[in-house]
Amino acid sequence: MTATTDVVVIGGGQAGLAAGYHLRRLGLDFVVLDAQSRAGGAWQHGWDSLRLFSPAAYSSLPGRLMPPQTGQEYPDADHVVDYLTDYEHRHDLPVHRPVRVNTVRRDGTWLRVETDSGAWSARAVVSATGTWWRPFLPAVPGMNAFTGRQLHTAGYRSPADFAGQRVVVVGGGNSGAQIAADLAHNTELTWVTSRPPRFLADDIDGRALFDTATARRRALDEGRTDTGGVASLGDIVAVPPVREARDAGLLKAQPMFARLTSDSAEWSDGTRARIDTVIWCTGFRPAPLVLRGPRGHIPTNGTRAVGEPRLHLLGYGDWTGPASATLIGVGRPARDAAREIAALLR
Incomplete structure (x- = not known):
């Protein structure tokens, strides 16, 4: 019926x-x-x-x-x-x-x-x-060879699940920064991003982002110059936990690694880091x-x-x-x- x-x-x-x-x-x-x-x-x-x-x-x-x-x-x-x-x-x-x-x-x-x-x-x-x-995972060499735990933002819940572990957080957006800040206090954290993280000014929150996105759409609809929108301001909103971890020197991003091995992340210069978990904050x-x-x-x-x-x-x-x-x-x-x-x- x-x-x-x-x-x-x-x-x-x-x-x-x-x-x-x-x-x-x-x-x-x-x-x-x-x-x-x-x-x-x-x-x-x-x-x-x-x-x-x-x-x-x-x-x-x-x-x-x-x-x-x-x-x-x-x-x-x-x-x-x-x-x-x-x-x-x-x-x-x-x-x-x-x-x-x-x-x-x-x-x-x-x-x-x-x-x-x-x-x-x-x-x-x-x-x-x-x-x-529909979580997105990038194609990174060695993902299938890595024997530790891998999860996406959608599967992350609490830093208690990773206490004492060597954790790599991948991603330079808001979820990557927030989860890295969450884990910074009780894990051996490595935060990697594809480019240096861009924090928005501390006084910018969702109100300003909405106004900026709306102004960009209005400009494009009227045939005016593209203002760049939210992307022109930065990538990461400095909500209080992120701000506190950043100011304490706990959010120092590393460049993206080149590949995973069975138990490590490896960078293009040959540097390696033993890790237990990768959290993909990749959108x-x-x-x-x-x-x-x-x-x-x-x-x-x-x-x-x-x-x-x-x-x-x-x-x-x-x-x-x-x-x-x-x-x-x-x-x-x-x-x-x-x-x-x-x-x-x-």
Whole structure:
């Protein structure tokens, strides 16, 4: 049996909830299909010390300010999960979980969404599955020969799991710096980056990053000179734990090693370091489940897929809206997507 609705939103994290909020305001019939067993999206899988880059008031979805966390300027992941859970219930969003979407295909005037618990026919689909579910690992010689432990950011939880070990953290972005700072006190840490780490000024947080990303998008849309956006400011937000480890001299990055051996990392000059664990903080790739184009990429105009006007992609970073992979940034593209869908269905 196939159920029908105006819109199916795939993914019940922050992007899916923001889409649901705007679809509800426009009076559309919709469902949100979420593969997770509970609310909170990817935030429920972050490491124990993970914190937002911005104060709560500047980390909110549309229609509901995030309340501050007592004693914390930058809320932790558990606080974000609680906020998203409350948001979902407060706005009475029709989230079905756990429902895993397998495929989306064209079916005449409908889009057919096949799941592990039945099928839906929709007049439009919003893909909001995010990036957390598709970790990226670089191809480094010797990865298969290394006999120690290897894990990605997505698998890291606590420094207690690595106490006393010789650990290499790979990556010069925010996750690499935060996890390196987390491990700096009770492991023999080596932090390696492909280029010298670029810390943003200490007074810059997510508020400034969102404004910078928005200004860049506006400049490009108006044909003006590219401002460089967030990348022009640096790569690492100096949240308090990172700042403290950096200022204590515990975050000294080394160049990227050339290869792994069975028990060591080896640099191109022949230097070797015995290690127990490698943590790859090397990012994620977008994971849309819908109507993929060549090499998995879907060309978009804003959030709308160029080749399929009934399909919108939301929350995959600048590809689908300035800072749209952030709490503060996803509201505007979610609103625009909902308005375009409403106009199409009319």
